[in-house]
Amino acid sequence: MRVLGIETSCDETGVAVYDTERGLLSQALFSQIDMHAVYGGVVPELASRDHVRRLLPLLRQVLSDAGIGARELDGVAYTAGPGLAGALLVGAGVARALAYGWGVPALPVHHMEGHLLAPLLEDDAPEFPFVALLVSGGHSLLLEARALGEYVPLGESVDDAAGEAFDKAAKMMGLGYPGGPAISRLAEQGRAGRFRFPRPMTDRPGLDMSFSGLKTFTLNTIHDLGGATALNDQDRADVALAFQEAVVDTLVIKCRRAMQATGAKRLVVAGGVSANGMLRERLARAMGKLGVKVYYPGLAYCTDNGAMIAYAGALRLAAGERQEGLGVSVRARWPLSELGRVPVR
Ligand code: ATP
Ligand code: MG
Ligand code: FE
Numbered sequence: 001m002r003v004l005g006i007e008t009s010c011d012e013t014g015v016a017v018y019d020t021e022r023g024l025l026s027q028a029l030f031s032q033i034d035m036h037a038v039y040g041g042v043v044p045e046l047a048s049r050d051h052v053r054r055l056l057p058l059l060r061q062v063l064s065d066a067g068i069g070a071r072e073l074d075g076v077a078y079t080a081g082p083g084l085a086g087a088l089l090v091g092a093g094v095a096r097a098l099a100y101g102w103g104v105p106a107l108p109v110h111h112m113e114g115h116l117l118a119p120l121l122e123d124d125a126p127e128f129p130f131v132a133l134l135v136s137g138g139h140s141l142l143l144e145a146r147a148l149g150e151y152v153p154l155g156e157s158v159d160d161a162a163g164e165a166f167d168k169a170a171k172m173m174g175l176g177y178p179g180g181p182a183i184s185r186l187a188e189q190g191r192a193g194r195f196r197f198p199r200p201m202t203d204r205p206g207l208d209m210s211f212s213g214l215k216t217f218t219l220n221t222i223h224d225l226g227g228a229t230a231l232n233d234q235d236r237a238d239v240a241l242a243f244q245e246a247v248v249d250t251l252v253i254k255c256r257r258a259m260q261a262t263g264a265k266r267l268v269v270a271g272g273v274s275a276n277g278m279l280r281e282r283l284a285r286a287m288g289k290l291g292v293k294v295y296y297p298g299l300a301y302c303t304d305n306g307a308m309i310a311y312a313g314a315l316r317l318a319a320g321e322r323q324e325g326l327g328v329s330v331r332a333r334w335p336l337s338e339l340g341r342v343p344v345r
Contacts, residue, residue, distance in 0.1 A: 255283060
């Protein structure tokens with residue numbers, strides 16, 4: 001079965017073709033980062049308009065790269081939420097229309113299920129059940145993935161997402177958007193021990209997280225150094241390192257607890273922050289001690305992409321799912337736990 005995947009939930013237009021026998025056939029991505037960078041964050045209306053501009057050219061490109069015609073597709077999957085409503089509607093409208101025109105099923109996909117399943121695109125794919133840490137620009141979730149569609153929440157951020165904290169801290173230091181890659185690069189030059197940031201919500205039991213306090217702590221640290229404009233390169237690198245260590249240690253502590261609480265031996269880490277090198281290193285050490293194997297997406301599939309949506313759609317299509325009716329609707333908010341187990345046919 002061959003499924004086209006369309007991702008337009010935020011600021012990347014992603015399109016891909018996944019074949020259940022041959023794997024990922026092709027994928028293309030256009031990131032709007034440069035367009036939004038001047039505003040210091042994503043401008044929803046500009047995002048929607050740019051998806052309109054990019055989608056069909058990317059679609060032609062992936063079909064041509066895959067060496068197939070539209071008639072050889074068995075389904076069209078698209079991100080139906082959560083995300084920016086206007087941006088989602090572009091992908092949903094195009095996907096629904098294409099599926100209708102080609103006479104194949106349309107498959108609404110939950111964006112976070114896409115992230116969650118991205119590590120399954122790798123050669124060494126984890127099997128269900130597993131524990132997952134999803135850390136992205138809008139979410140920080142710990143959950144137990146029992147089967148396709150059956151995701152039991154274990155914990156989540158009570159305020160900012162981990163990626164959001166990276167973005168906001170970076171903005172305070174005058175670094176570009178997105179902040180994660182910028183902070184992680186800068187932290188390599190940082191000197192350990194100069195600043196000590198808190199590890200929020202690790203002094204009490206539980207799997208919930210909080211990252212907004214680290215934002216305030218960053219602001220205060222910068223203030224004590226005389227403000228953002230007074231920072232030299234070494235100051236910035238030292239703050240970046242201390243901030244990153246605090247986020248990473250907090251995530252590692254929560255993962256350790258989740259593995260101990262569930263007794264699971266497989267941990268999947270996905271979403272944009274899963275690209276972070278220090279997170280991967282420290283998790284490897286901590287999980288190694290527990291005999292837990294950690295699975296990640298390839299670096300290109302940590303942040304938003306069409307491949308994860310094509311893949312999630314293909315699994316659902318293979319299980320007999322499809323969208324009923326011709327309506328086009330999206331959900332800006334959509335808890336992952338509302339999905340139900342997909343019966344295997
Ligand atoms: P969501 O998936 O919750 O809707 P999103 O789609 O915007 O949000 P992703 O595309 O998964 O999020 O990830 C983007 C986030 O990942 C940004 O916040 C970015 O700063 C962060 N990020 C990317 N690379 C890194 C990195 N190397 N280290 C830390 N954070 C990173
Ligand atoms: Mg993005
Ligand atoms: Fe995402």
